Amino acid sequence: MTDDRPRGGGPSLAVRHRPFELDLVRPLGTAHGEIRSRDGFVVAVERERDGSPAAGLGEATPLPGWTESREACAAALDGLSDPDGDGTGPDRLDPLDALDPESTPAARHGVSLALADAAARESGARLADRLADGAGVDATPADAVPVNATVGDADPAETAAEAERAAAEGFDCLKLKVGVRGVDADVERVRAVREAVGDGVALRVDANGAWDRETARRALDVLAAFDLAYAEQPLPADDLEGLASLRETGRGAGVPIAVDESLVARGIDAVLNADAADVAVLKPMALGGPDRALAAALRARAAGVDPVVTTTIDAVVARTAAVHVAAAIPGVSPCGLATGPLLDEDLSPDPCPVADGRMPVPSGPGLAGGAFDELRRS
């Protein structure tokens, strides 16, 4: 790792990062293309204040199209060590000042998480409790959060088999990727899944912005027959007006609308002002950190829009952080956090294994008590 520890007495802060590369078990088919591997950085901070040291762990796992590129993320993290490029190290104590959440959300996520983990560990609190405190949530965070299974694009039989496996494992909410094939093919996939899992399982679809207005209307008219919990990003990110009008025609017997890419492209305020969503899908990695994702979730909730927390198929550190974010949202709906099994390998054993469609929130302190100790030392 690179080290930017300031020399001399007084308060100090060191931010280090080291790269990792993880393959998926198999590529995840989405309308944005296939996700095959996740390359990112483990971030570690060591802080000393008034003679007491604190350490925290974070993760910056960029996903191009959603966040900055891997190169831009690396440059932003490198820049924390030597902002002037003159080898003298940083002259500031808050590295978040140097990380723009819009242009380098993954880098900011990594550092913001590491600082929050350090602060939570220092006070003996769970990360969820720390985040809730910081966001002004009065309710005590949950001890477990409901999650959906994530089912990628495949033909109807394979999609149904995957859905059936997830339901047998105890998931009562599934999210299917759609929009890779034509609408008729997706209708057959959703029909096959509904037949396979029965009426007791909630179904969501995620088109990742693949449809135009006319296609989206046609798709949702037909898909409404399968009792969908919602359709995520049926239109391109910037078409807030189109999303708002899909909601109007969909009200009643129709399909609720969730936004994901729109939040990354336009922000929560623009989405709420446009009345573009029933559900807000929040990805801490793409929104610039757990703190920012929780703040957006609470703004959504206050406007009557249901928040859902998901990952960008992150490694275990960021996934665990996202579980804490979800836990800090009182009564959160099923979240897209069960993405660990999509990875072929991971940085460390998972402290939040899915059981019966729920993920436990580690009791702390910080992210997961001692669960990441080996990773912290590496």
Ligand SMILES: O=C(O)CCC(=O)c1ccccc1C(=O)O
């Ligand atoms: O929400 C989920 O179930 C898992 C996360 C997911 O689908 C996803 C993962 C990586 C990139 C984009 C997305 C997405 O929600 O569009």
Ligand SMILES: [Mg+2]
């Ligand atoms: Mg999505």
